[in-house]
Amino acid sequence: MKTYKEKTVKVLDQIMCDACGKNCTDDYGNHENATLEAAWGYTSKRDGERFDIHLCNNCFDETLGFLINKRKEILGPFKYPYDNDPLMGSQYPLIG
Secondary structure: OOOOOOOOOOOOOOOEOOOOOOEOEOOOOOEOOEEEEEEOOOOOOOOOOEEEEEEOHHHHHHHHHHHHHHHHHHHOOOOOOOOOOHHHOOOOOOOO
């Protein structure tokens, strides 16, 4: 004999941009957003703080532009010191 019980499960419905408030969920239920995450350690001035910030495409582009310009302001015309520049992004590897 099989017996059943009801189970309530939370399902992600929408993601709103934490900067402009725009809904980042399209008509098909896809959540097109970027997430900025930070977790600060014990020796920082933000000891124990965590951030989980969701941004729409436009706000992400503005934030990324700010970071790129800030780096240019600090480093001048020099190339970023890493081969894979995290501010330039990367592509998912192709499968097959």
